[in-house]
Amino acid sequence: MYLEQVKKFTANPILYFVFPVAFIALMVMNYVASEGVDTNELIQQIIKTFGVNGAFIMLIAPLSIGLLGVLFWVKFIQGQTIRSLTTSRSKVDWKRIFFSFFIWGSITTIMTLLAYYTNPESFVWNFKPEKFMVFLILAIILVPMQTSFEEYLFRGNMMQGMALVTKSRLIPLLVTSILFGLMHIANPEVGKVGYIIMVYYIGTGLFLGILTIMDEGLELALGFHAANNLVGALLVTADWTAFQTHSVFKDISEPSAGFEIIFPVLIIFPLLLFLFSKVYKWKNWKEKLTGNLDNK
Template identity: 50%
Template sequence: MYIQQAFKYQYEFWRYLVGIFVVIAAVFAGQMPLLVAVFLKAGFDLEGMDETQVMQVLDSNLSLFLMLLTFAVALVGLLFAVKFIHSQPFTALTTARKKIDWSRFFFAFGLVAVFSISVTLFDYFTNPEDYVVNFQPTPFFIMLAIAVVMVPLQTSFEEYFFRGYLMQGLGTLVRNRWVPLFITSVIFGGLHFFNPEVTKLGNIIMIYYIGTGFLLGIMTLMDDGLELALGFHAGNNLITAVLVTADWTAFQTNSVLKDISEPSAGLDVIIPVLVIYPIFLFIMARKYNWKNWGQRLFGKVEKPEVLKPSELG
């Protein structure tokens, strides 16, 4: 099992605490280029500016690159901790399979990409007054190159840290599956509280963020690996960055479309979590023949017994 295999390596919980410290340090280090660039551009005249306004100080493509660089550096810090603190190979952090199944990654990526593109186009053609065409060839293709390389690094860090590192660490500590699922999902959603979308839409949007954390966590536990969660998260963020932006979103990009409508949060926050996400899980469950949901989501995590040489036969 995905969590259980962490017992094969250096799994003492103090190691995870040290690893978390390493990751936090890497996050701060990764933020330095962005902070330096902002201060060089605007000096210290940032008083009264919110996060979105601060990000708009820089060219949007430079701002996007530097923001995503934070996650790339954090990913390096995480992989350093896994290798040198836990002596755990990259594959064992990714999946319980003998090798990473990239077909799962691309299936989840394609599933959410087709859905996101379809919904956006439907909304664009039914409510054209809510959008303006934002496409400018040179800035767009520069943004596309940045997004294709850097967005998967951002989403991979979040998946490897929350659904991988913390899921395995908490699972070996509490010896069950539901506590890691609950804690990692709430923390993942909670960290989005500082996104500009929350300021604009209100706290109700946290239902979406936390619900997304549960969706990705359920994928990981049911499928015994991160491949589906990695693909889903990368597809969602990449398509969003390329296809549509708005003045109040975390991703300020030279996308194809710009949403100029006045945003509001209501059923459009609840429906994805209660309707769309279960449909995604149903499709994946049918494709990958998921069974024994109770055990996989709520069962115990037992440390494998180490046989004595005399018992090996």
Template identity: 50%
Template sequence: MFIEQAYKGDNTPWKVALTTLLTTGIFIVNFMYVFFFLSATEVDQMYDMLKTTPKNVMLVANLFPFALLLGLLFLMVRALHERSLLSLTTSRKKIDFGRIFFSFTFIVLLTIGTFWISYEIDPSDLVWNFDPFKFSVLLVLSVLLFPAQIAFEEYLFRGFLMQQIGVATASRAVPFVITSILFGLFHSANPEVGEMGPGVMVFYIGTGFLLGIMTLMDEGLELALGFHLGNNLMAALLVTSDFSALQTDAVFRYTAQKDSGDMLSEMIVSIVITYPLILLILGKKYKWKGWREKLFGKVSKVEPKTISHDEYSHLS
């Protein structure tokens, strides 16, 4: 089982606390600075200043630190906790790259398909923004940097923290809920929150729950890694807007004035309708069973045997 993989390493509380603090400290400081030390006017001025910075410079500045933090997290898991990176990734004997590829392709095709339908229905708020050279640079930077960004978030929240909270509480529900909420709070300093209001946090937290369900039901990070990467790449490459977290040279630009009510409604539709459909499709494909136990059951205190892909399919 995925959470029990943590028993293969050293879970001394001070080591867990140190790893958590060193890998999340920069975001905690940023959160406190934005929400406790800056006024609303100063926050708006900061976001306006960021919009004047060259797009690709901001992209690198925002994403490159994740590569460093991912390396730090891996180093501490290996050296301090004496664990393999495989045990942080999956309960299978090896990482299932087929799962990563499937979930990546699935969300990319779904995003493009739904975008095309909405564009055919009403293209008035979208303008063609494609510049071959600028887009090529964006594509290269995105392919190089987004994998590190999403990997850090997945390995931190659905990997390290979910496993450590799980073994500490002997529960699956507690880490499932806590990491999903923390994942949302992790994005609370994004410009979208300032532009559209705190209601957008519902979407971030809901996405955290979606990725948490994928991880617990599938006993590994593979599906969450592929899905998260595909989602973020599409957000950067397909459509940009003045209130996006990252301004990019995407194919299209959304030009309509933001309406926080309409956007929040669209996000709620995604959470209530689209997300369950995604889980239904993945559950049927990978034959998920035992939903209640896997999401809300107890965590065994016995070190698990890593099972093979064939054994896992049989047990499922």
């Protein structure tokens, strides 16, 4: 079982929290240092200096490189295998990763095209072939590393460590979901839309946590998260988002906090959980999500 299997490793439980705590502390320091600073204006200044692709690399590279850091820490400091950090199966199920990526990538594409055709005045055509191709290469390399870092840190290392210490399933699920959401609090979207958008970030963290626990591995969460950030960045950009890219479309509408935030969390994510539960035959929901670590 994904959470239980860490009991067979002999690392000091404190080691499970060193990397996550260090990362969270760094994020808090960055948030405090940026208080009173217009994050969007800062990003625009970076874009003027280094270009769109240069700014993209500067913003995403630290998190992408963080993937190597967390994998090194887990393998060589904790003495835990990367497979056990990824899944409870005998080997990583790449079909699960690609299936989840395909499902959410398809939904994201359909929703974007529907938004474009129903509200064309909210978008402008932003596609420039040469710039897009350069960005495409950068995004394919860096974005999956960035999203995998967040999954391995929150749904992997931190969730397993908290489960080991608390002997609970629910506590790690809730705590990692909240911390995952709070990690995004310095994003320019928060300043533009308001703190209500944290419902989406925390709700997404909760959804990914449930995926991980119910499916006994990170594969579905890895695929979903990669599709969410990669496909989204390739399709649409806006002047008020964290990632401003050479995408196909540019959203020029004024952002609003309402249906767009609540709809995925309350409608789409539950439907996706239902779909995955049928495909992979999940059972014992209550026991798996709220039971003790020793329960099967």
